[in-house]
Amino acid sequence: MSSEIFVWPFNLGLYFILIYSVVRSTVWFRNLSRPDKLRLQRGFFGIPFMQSIKEIFMESLLHRRIFKKNFVLGYMHMSLAFGWFLLIVFGTIEADFFGEKHLNPPSHAIFFRAFNPDHGAVGLARAYTHLMDFLLAFILSGLLLAVIKRFIPSMMGMKKTTKHTWSDRTALLSLWLIFPSRLLAESFTCGTYGSGGFLTGNLGAALASFLPAAEIAPWFWWLYSLALGTFFFLLPVTRYFHIPIELLLIFMRNSGITTGDKSSSYTEVQTHACSSCGVCIGVCQMSYAAGINDIQSAYFIKGLRSDRDIAAITANCLMCGRCEEACPVGIELGPMRLIERRQGERPDTAKRFLERYSLTGRRSTIERESTQSYGYLVREEAESADVLFFAGCMTHLTPSVISAMKKIMESAGVRYRFMDEQGGVCCGRPLMLAGRDREARELINHNSDIIWKSGARILVTSCPICYKIFRESYYLEARVMHHSEFINLLIEEGSLRLGYLHRKVVYHDPCELGRGSGIYEEPRAVISYVAELQAVPEEGTMSLCCGGSLGNLTLSSGKRALIAADAARSLTMSSPDELITACPLCKKTFGQATGTRVSDIAELVAAALPKPVKKSRGRPARVTTKSLNHG
């Protein structure tokens, strides 16, 4: 081929995207907080670096997590990512090895066949040509699956795929065009010169037999170059920007950077690392149980990226955390949504426009004004106690849980004080979930004051919602325990004598306790101790939300009921005698959604207490003395 002009669309695109990525990464790095900068620097010259390289290979190229989820979907991603990667690597080697000079520009490797049309006739070069053909066929097989997936998602095990913006569509089209145009360009060239491997050689020979291959070939080389160039130019404004940015995200995450509670470079990087793959849509209960299909994390992130007003999307989420568990990229979706909820109104359009097209691209908002104030709360004189029991607002709506806890603690001889027996103050978590951190802080201070003054060493709560905020946002000396953990401790210490109930039960992990706080084992240990625990379809990290979540301010009660009914159906599939949960809110929600008896774990344990319950006040508090040593 005499003229080399056709490589320029590719060259321009490649240099543009390289420069853009470097500049953007530099700006992000500059905007990181000082500790995060240090983390990243340290992570770059240590063990985290090797971990990142391994993770990039396993996830960004092989797509192991998607493979685990669905083989065909995994194969599709792997063939496109790993296949393209190998094609570039082997293409570069080929150009370097067989080309006329070493250290060629990238275009020589990409358009190798155009510059060396008669290459690969004999020996090693011929075998190598077959290898390159095999890689191209490998990618094309993945591309075929991708095309099928776009039109028939269910064939790839996906309930839904994301809806695309126009820029995404154009980029997708150019991405789809890249490999077929390469195939045809190589085939026509090979057909003209009688070279090529098993794919391009045979196809080329067949095409050249009835078409003027020599005249057509340049057109497809142009198409190939244009498709690549267009793809590179569109990359920063489309979802495909995740390809370079995910690498950065993996380095940052392995260096120990976390989302935190403020918008930062890291949230920006996470926003761009989302590939809009749609896995979050498939696992969202609001999608498949309640038919709400426009608020899922993929759309949330997409809204962030294109700087739209997404207040409605942000608010309408149960915050159950299933999408975060399922996300193949590992984006911290829950914290990101909370950050967005904390924001007040958006600045005016002109300012946003400037910010959007500046290099930092930081999404800015006006700080939210305080709407609530609790100056009316009176600080009480707290009684001292070793164990403090905080039932929580929701537990007051399920008095049976409170009386069960009282029975259990009395039976075990625990000296406790009931902190909110006369009705306490909310823990602050609901406010925090609504993005009102400043107001929540007032309640946190009030409750902390009571807990500190009581001198308690253990704080037991019956509500996972309170449990999570006690552990994460309160500064306490007391060890915070959910009642399932506390009962487990009592059993392990031998303070609690229990019978065995001949009941088949299933356990539902409450979102805030399981995914929210990582407590999976203790409740199961307690239940297995007193009854027969059966497995349910989706449990542990992928357990279902009951639908009653306080994380959602706007979801209507009708939609909540749909989610509850669907979750209850899945949980009671094995027709257990009882559905056990560890959250008063889940208990209330499931109670209306299923005919199966719904009990709290405390009620189950209380039923297994030997009757009649021995009043044992005044016995030494064995639990406190022992547990303190390792608390």
Next chain:
Amino acid sequence: MSVRQANRFGFGINQSRQINYDTSDRKVRDYVTLREPSFRLCFACGGCSATCTAGEHISFNLRRMITLIRRGEIDLLRDEVTRCMLCGKCMLVCPRGVNTRNVVAMTAEAIRKLDRNEL
């Protein structure tokens, strides 16, 4: 006899508190109803107020708040709405399925906008 004249004689007469629904300020009510349609469903049973966490510490009453919204008594509403802790107990006891937490959140938002003349 006017109120001031009556007071001079040592009689305390309350200001007339008749509500004219035709002239009352409907902005907050319309704002809340548009964004939280279940607001219409409330039939003032008072279950929310009986269970309220904040109500145990101070005179806060969601039922009264809803009445104030409907009557357009914004001045009384302004303080009332700041007291809620959004704990969600009222939502669970509500027999009509009113999304009470969002009613409170939307009312607070409406009043803030009203004070800035954006409503």
